[in-house]
Amino acid sequence: MQLKRLLLTTTSLCLLSLLPLPALAQDAGLTAAYNAYVEAQSGDDPDAKAAAEAAFLAECQRLGTPDLQQCIAIATGAATVEPPAPPAEEAAPPAEEPAPPAEEPAPPAEEPAPPAEQPAAPAEQPAAPAAEAPAAEQPAAPAEEAPAAEQPAEPAPAEQPAAPAEQPSPASDPALIAAFEAYVSAGSGGDANAKAAAEAAFLSECNRLGIQSLDECLALMGGAPAPAAPAEPATPTEPAQPGEAPPTDQSGQPLEVVPDQETPDAPAAPVLDSAKDAEGAGAEQPAPAQPPAAEVPPPATDAEAQTQAPPPAEEVEAAVATEGTRVDQLPAPEAPPAAQEAKKDGDRLIINIGIQINIFTPYKDRDRIGRGDEVYYEELDNGRYRQTVIRPDGTRVVTVWNRYGEIIRRVKVLPDGTRIILVFSPDDRRDDDWRDPGDDLPPFYLPIPVDDYVLYSERSDEDDIERFLSEPPLEKAARVYTVDEVKRSARIRDTVRRVEIGDLTFETGSAQLGRDQVGSLGKVAEAMKKILARNPGETFLIEGHTDAVGSDESNLVLSDERAGTIADLLTEFYDIPPENLTTQGYGERYLKVETDGAERANRRATVRRITSLVSGGQS
Numbered sequence: 001m002q003l004k005r006l007l008l009t010t011t012s013l014c015l016l017s018l019l020p021l022p023a024l025a026q027d028a029g030l031t032a033a034y035n036a037y038v039e040a041q042s043g044d045d046p047d048a049k050a051a052a053e054a055a056f057l058a059e060c061q062r063l064g065t066p067d068l069q070q071c072i073a074i075a076t077g078a079a080t081v082e083p084p085a086p087p088a089e090e091a092a093p094p095a096e097e098p099a100p101p102a103e104e105p106a107p108p109a110e111e112p113a114p115p116a117e118q119p120a121a122p123a124e125q126p127a128a129p130a131a132e133a134p135a136a137e138q139p140a141a142p143a144e145e146a147p148a149a150e151q152p153a154e155p156a157p158a159e160q161p162a163a164p165a166e167q168p169s170p171a172s173d174p175a176l177i178a179a180f181e182a183y184v185s186a187g188s189g190g191d192a193n194a195k196a197a198a199e200a201a202f203l204s205e206c207n208r209l210g211i212q213s214l215d216e217c218l219a220l221m222g223g224a225p226a227p228a229a230p231a232e233p234a235t236p237t238e239p240a241q242p243g244e245a246p247p248t249d250q251s252g253q254p255l256e257v258v259p260d261q262e263t264p265d266a267p268a269a270p271v272l273d274s275a276k277d278a279e280g281a282g283a284e285q286p287a288p289a290q291p292p293a294a295e296v297p298p299p300a301t302d303a304e305a306q307t308q309a310p311p312p313a314e315e316v317e318a319a320v321a322t323e324g325t326r327v328d329q330l331p332a333p334e335a336p337p338a339a340q341e342a343k344k345d346g347d348r349l350i351i352n353i354g355i356q357i358n359i360f361t362p363y364k365d366r367d368r369i370g371r372g373d374e375v376y377y378e379e380l381d382n383g384r385y386r387q388t389v390i391r392p393d394g395t396r397v398v399t400v401w402n403r404y405g406e407i408i409r410r411v412k413v414l415p416d417g418t419r420i421i422l423v424f425s426p427d428d429r430r431d432d433d434w435r436d437p438g439d440d441l442p443p444f445y446l447p448i449p450v451d452d453y454v455l456y457s458e459r460s461d462e463d464d465i466e467r468f469l470s471e472p473p474l475e476k477a478a479r480v481y482t483v484d485e486v487k488r489s490a491r492i493r494d495t496v497r498r499v500e501i502g503d504l505t506f507e508t509g510s511a512q513l514g515r516d517q518v519g520s521l522g523k524v525a526e527a528m529k530k531i532l533a534r535n536p537g538e539t540f541l542i543e544g545h546t547d548a549v550g551s552d553e554s555n556l557v558l559s560d561e562r563a564g565t566i567a568d569l570l571t572e573f574y575d576i577p578p579e580n581l582t583t584q585g586y587g588e589r590y591l592k593v594e595t596d597g598a599e600r601a602n603r604r605a606t607v608r609r610i611t612s613l614v615s616g617g618q619s
Contacts, residue, residue: 052198178211183202345359370387386398462523470531471497483541561603
């Protein structure tokens with residue numbers, strides 16, 4: 001019987017190998033993967049090319065054609081049918097024939113169990129005295145002596161248990177994994193055609209596995225939030241010891257609370273970035289004259305945190321409608337006074353100010369906001385330039401930069417004419433020394449516990465993150481700042497709470513996230529969506545940080561790229577509008593754990609809601 005099955009199987013495989021190659025070329029998964037591969041090869045993104053090739057090759061291997069060139073020929077219909085090599089195929093069965101007889105005794109050994117239980121059932125039906133129970137159980141021992149009688153029934157039970165074990169999760173399908181990675185890579189690039197082709201290839205793989213919805217397939221692969229589960233209470237980062245004051249540095253500033261620290265012997269840094277800067281400069285902040293609890297209480301609302309009234313409607317209209325001169329592209333901006341000796345890294349400027357190294361990108365966020373939509377530029381007066389992005393539904397996003405390429409206005413105009421203010425600095429004049437506006441303010445001392453100031457997303461649920469990010473600043477703003485002023489000033493940023501996306505892990509030296517990391521943004525993204533549903537004029541700052549391994553400059557660039565990657569993923573996977581996000585990298589400047597070695601807690605991304613600092617309010 002075993003030999004007969006083996007011969008039938010071998011014959012079937014030989015017949016399958018004689019199928020015409022055009023039948024393989026019509027495979028939907030292969031066709032979609034090939035189209036995505038061709039589209040990616042025509043672009044300039046090496047990561048998208050590599051990912052698309054891997055997805056196509058996975059499809060080839062699924063169809064038994066591991067050679068890339070041969071598979072291309074099949075997909076294009078250029079391959080010719082080659083007869084299979086009979087000797088190689090026929091040699092395999094004899095070599096495997098001895099194996100089946102060795103396994104034949106195994107099924108009979110497992111068969112007696114069901115018959116042994118059958119006699120027990122009739123014995124239990126009558127309400128017999130307890131003395132009769134042993135007699136009913138005695139036949140169980142002789143039942144094991146009848147393997148020969150059970151042998152004819154061997155095939156059916158032996159095959160039934162194997163069926164459930166042969167159903168792997170669709171998420172482990174190699175072709176689906178490769179197509180998803182190609183989709184993620186294309187989504188983080190700027191080529192709309194490559195992105196569309198990669199999405200089509202990924203959806204084709206999903207359909208092949210019986211998953212019809214793109215969102216459902218993304219959730220399976222960790223690329224989108226799964227259906228909301230019942231919320232669980234947030235786990236505190238560190239339980240507070242009763243009666244124990246939080247640890248502080250010599251100036252009274254509280255220290256970071258770092259869960260799962262890799263280098264336990266390394267000291268924790270101050271929790272405030274401005275205190276980290278003071279410590280790095282060797283300057284000790286004076287101890288506060290009175291305890292922070294005696295200071296003015298923090299604002300209770302965003303309105304209380306703002307010093308200036310919302311900008312007049314005519315100023316908002318001027319930012320949107322003032323006539324300008326059309327230009328094909330934005331020119332190189334003037335170098336800020338502090339950047340005269342700056343080093344260039346692509347579009348970025350690496351600037352040394354005092355002992356600190358900074359990274360500044362003129363016209364920040366312009367490509368991300370305008371990606372895939374109609375865009376035009378205009379020159380305004382005083383060296384200012386304006387970008388207008390027109391979305392398919394008629395929504396316009398208008399951004400104005402000053403002569404240094406810093407954002408000073410950003411207004412979203414809805415199809416019904418409603419103006420939503422995102423950024424509105426009332427005065428675009430600048431100090432010639434490009435100084436930190438926080439230098440005009442006294443040192444900031446945290447008026448709340450550290451656990452109420454820093455939230456770890458992996459230890460919190462979506463509702464906790466929403467409530468946390470919705471909290472107003474801890475200090476009334478002296479004025480409305482430009483986005484770049486907030487990015488440069490640790491003193492000003494310190495007045496708003498921060499969410500640590502601690503469960504994101506970047507590969508060493510890489511700004512790309514693996515497919516298993518994309519889902520880590522889910523809770524933060526959903527919290528952002530809820531906040532934006534209440535106020536579409538919010539602005540979120542995404543900060544990138546590295547550990548101290550590597551040079552200052554390389555870490556600065558790497559952290560800036562990582563912040564950009566997170567912003568791209570929030571938009572591409574979770575539909576967070578790009579105009580509500582801005583990014584900045586800080587390299588190793590703001591370590592949580594003071595160590596020069598590798599430390600996971602220092603390789604992190606942080607989100608702050610800076611709306612009250614950069615907008616005068618809605619109008």
